[in-house]
Amino acid sequence: MFESLGPHAAFIIASYGVVGFVLSALIAWLYLDGRAQKRQLDDLEARGIRRGSRTRRA
Amino acid sequence: MATQSITQKLANPTRFMSLSGAILPWLAALAIGTLAYGLFRGWTAPGDYQQGNTILIMYIHVPSAWLGMMGYALIAVSSFGLLVFRHPLADVSAKAAAPIGAAFTLLALLTGSLWGKPMWGTYWVWDARLTSVLILFFLYLGLMSLRASIDDDALAGKLTAVLGLVGVVILPFIKISVEGLNIPSLGISIPAWNTLHQPSSVLRSDGPKIHSSQLIPLLISAIGFSLLFFAMHLKGMRNEILRRRVKALRVKHVERAQIRDTENMAPESA
Secondary structure, three states, X not given: OOHHHOOOHHHHHHHHHXXXXXXXXXXXXXXXXXXXXXXXXXXXXXXXXXXXXXXHHO | OOOOOHHHHOOOHHHHHHHHHHHHHHHHHHHXXXXXXXXXXXXXXXXXXXXXXXXXXXXXXXXXXXXXXXXXXXXXXHHHHHHHHOOOOXXXXXXXXXXXXXXXHHHHHHHHHHHHHHHHOOOOOOXXXXXXXXXXXXXXXXXXXXXXXXXXXXXXXXXXXHHHHHHOOHHHHHHHHHHOEEEHHHOEEEXXXXXXXXXXXXXXXXXXXXXXXXXXXXHHHHHHHHHHHHHHHHHHHHHHHHHHHHHHHHHHHHHHHHHHHHHHHHHHHO
16 A cells, blocks of 8 residues: 555655644544533533523523 | 524524534534545546656645635634624634634645655745745734733734734735736736746636546545534634633622622621
8 A cells, every 4th residue: 555655655644644633633622622611611500600591591 | 583694693602502513513524524535536536647646645735725725714704703893703703713724724834845845856945835825824823822812802802803804915925926916907917926836726717727537536625624624613613602601600700709708798897
């Protein structure tokens, strides 16, 4: 597979590797950041600190 | 209510959260499927008669470069929406787009260098296209640093929006740097710089200069990457809305505690 890419295989693999790494890191950061924000929001609401609209609904 | 535009309807963060939460999984799945199909088509397409298999880098480099510029255009439109229309989600959109646009610009620079070494014999030259894209990357870093350095969110949003709008001048420069600009009806004639970077092979007034066996995979990959960009942007906006809610609740919590303390102290002082 690697040899079939020709003499510049290392550059091709490195390009795809760097794209995979940067985009995976970005997606992981977005996922973890979202989870952290959701957890903090749930924690505050569990302590009775709610947004105005939610308090009225409750 | 019936006359509200889509942007007006989405101005309500709660409605935006509900709608984006329903769309996001489908958008992400569509992005991954389209991207996988586009790259599969690219890897099974015949190699280029000059570049050989190095053309495989094009299927990730070109979409990255397009999205690096599109990300900045999105920031500029969002900044305009904040400064002129005071749209509640405009600043959220601009803030969420910055790291994603910066990542794609960085990828365009890195994959371009990795293509340049075997094809040009060098990783980097200070020509107009490469340098202007590097400036675009620094603009992204500047926007994120400026926002991070100001504690007042509203002020940070406005100042970042001004820089975002001023910086948008880099986008036509990136395009014109290699191809020049010729609009005889307006008397505009800007010659192209003498650059190592080749002119666009796809977005040309006289049609694409690339064989369909490579053009189609490239366009499918570009659609896949674009869908991924929008999915990440939606997720980033959702995170930012949650972050602002957390901050607002914390402020509310502190204010309540202060009122309680004041009430408790009042009888003692009386």
